[in-house]
Amino acid sequence: MIHFSTTLALAATLLLLIPGVAAETVVTCNVDTVHRLSCDTGVISVQAALYGRADAETCSEGIPQSQLADTKCSQEGTVKVLQSRCDGRKACEVSVNVFGTPNPCVGTFKYLQTTFTCLPAIHRVTCEHSLTHLTCDQGLIISVYGATYGRHDQTTCVYGRPASETQNTDCSQPGSSVSQSCNGKNSCIITASNSVFGDPCPGTYKYLEVAYICEYPTTNPETSLHPLIRQYKYRCVCSHSPHQPGSPAVMFSFKVSTMLLLACSIIRAVDSTKKVTTCYNGDNVQRLSCDTGVIQVHSALYGRKDNETCSEGRPPRQLADTTCSLAGTTALLKRRCDGKRECELNPNTVRTSDPCRGISKYLQTIYSCFPAIHFATCEGSLANLQCDQGLQIRVYGADYGRRDTTTCIYKRPAAQVQNVLCSAPSPKVAERCNGKNNCTISATNSVFGDPCGGTYKYLEVAYICQYA
Known part of the structure; x- marks a missing residue:
């Protein structure tokens, strides 16, 4: 810092x-x-x-x-x-x-x-019945800019929800309780639920939107600086590595101005890790998202590790086992979400078996937003991955299918772009391109298979350029 x-x-x-x-x-x-x-x-x-x-x-x-x-x-x-x-x-x-x-x-x-x-601010969107975790580095405290609870669009927190629950987009009210509960603290947990914020629109599946910063307490002498500088902490990310501590540093290749490169890369409000917790009932949606960069899942738990999380209304016997976890959850989240800007799923997606019968479980994911080159290539086109001389490609994530109704839609019939639950991670881009200086791959069914017949698809790729 x-x-x-x-x-x-x-x-x-x-x-x-x-x-x-x-x-x-x-x-x-x-x-x-x-x-x-x-x-x-x-x-x-x-x-x-x-x-x-x-x-x-x-x-x-x-x-x-x-x-x-x-x-x-x-x-x-x-x-x-x-x-x-x-x-x-x-x-x-x-x-x-x-x-x-x-x-x-x-x-x-x-x-x-x-x-x-x-x-600049740390921006969070948390689906109804999930917990949002607001955190700051040691010595800094939370200052909430704003929070709203409701629904503003038909694309956020919609995975697996009936259309009737996402149609009302004029459903919102200020979430003043976030400021009241979290301002001045180093960390804070808020549940996105009607019991906390009231219900601005019964029958609509809602989400909590929060923006906050991490600032020094007002008694700190650095408050004499301009407030836009005082309120933010920065770090240089030009030597940040996505690997475990001790791994070699990675040099990224971005098409940015010389001034920014000399300033040592992207200067931004630090939001090192994010945590999303979704209580299990089979229908709730967990949402991971990055305003800048792409998702990197660090760990995920489906089960229970304490008797407080998602405990509201649960009898003590359903909270007793705090060593309950389903193997393979992290690997599954990484396959589905790494390299994407947004990723939605519900706990049923990861519930391949029940790790502890009779225990109330939740899905908790810890991730960060990692700088990467990110693009989408429409079906039938060629995706070109390229690095500067001396650097080589490392694919961070790739998906083929469709996740929205706005990408690659020009002059396509509506019927071909309506299925937004049509997407599958693919290792083929990494297999073909990792370690190369440049690489071309065709966004076609013949390469990736067809995850949804009749839908016009696209290839979404995130990669970095690193030294060999």
């Missing part, structure tokens, strides 16, 4: 490399129009918001002058509404008519204007 107190020059350099420092402004004129905030990297932090009118020019086209005269028109509480709905999320949509009552200036044509930044 880089210590910020070394020099102000270093601090200034890091600030330039933090994504999303510049503010963005979104203005929406019409009441029946959607107001959308989004971050390509980082999460939303609303700085200011106005519903009303502050000048005579904004949203004035076709509007009579009499409706533009009042330029001191604003509705109280607009900032708080936007912050409660959007802070800590990667994307946020609201309807302008949410702000129409009470009317701050009758007869004046109003607009909604929001100024926000995209701040």
Whole structure:
């Protein structure tokens, strides 16, 4: 970890490399129009918001002058509404008519204007009935930016769930209890459940979305630095290895600017490991995801190792065996999830046998997000893996099939892209390409087999370039 107190020059350099420092402004004129905030990297932090009118020019086209005269028109509480709905999320949509009552200036044509930044943060999505683990390195404490519980889309936490449980995407409420329970702590566990957050939409399978940072306690002298630097810890990943401690370091080859290479690779908010725990009932979904990089599973447990996790409503006899684990769980999770940006499954996927009858079990996975070259190649095309001179390919993961309705869909019939439970890990890319400087492989059924007839598929690959 880089210590910020070394020099102000270093601090200034890091600030330039933090994504999303510049503010963005979104203005929406019409009441029946959607107001959308989004971050390509980082999460939303609303700085200011106005519903009303502050000048005579904004949203004035076709509007009579009499409706533009009042330029001191604003509705109280607009900032708080936007912050409660959007802070800590990667994307946020609201309807302008949410702000129409009470009317701050009758007869004046109003607009909604929001100024926000995209701040680096640790971002977690946890499916209903799973536990989210918020953790910081020693000496740092949690500061929650924002949390929401509900559903915003039809693609998150959907594995094996009926369509009727994922259709309502206007189902969300702020999860203020996350801040109340976790702020100021070094680590914190929250259950994504109706018993904790209430039920904003009965019958819908929900998820908890949390964004937080790890910062020094306010008594630390480093608080004198710029807050965007003070709030984040950084590390250099140009010598980070995916192997066990003591293994040779790996040099990655990325197509990034010279300045970033000289700065020793990707400077980012540190989120070294993540832990997801999903209570078993046969239907719950476990979700692993990376905002940047790809998943690397370190360990996974299906069974029970303590009498507290997923214990709510369980009699003591179902919690008694704390040495219960199913062999092969880690290997299975690695096959399904390593090298992907997102991976969803339910505990039934790993439950090949019952390791301890009569004991209430859970699935717990520990993983990290590992920098890698990641791409998807549509069926019938050639995937090209290539490294700079002197480096060789090491495939981290490869899947052939379909996991969403947005990749490789141009002019394809809807029937060919609807099956999103069609994907299988394949060792063939690693077998053909590992150790080579460059490699070409065809994304076809003849190479990988056909995991789902009638579906148009794609090959998803994650790899690194390392010294021999």
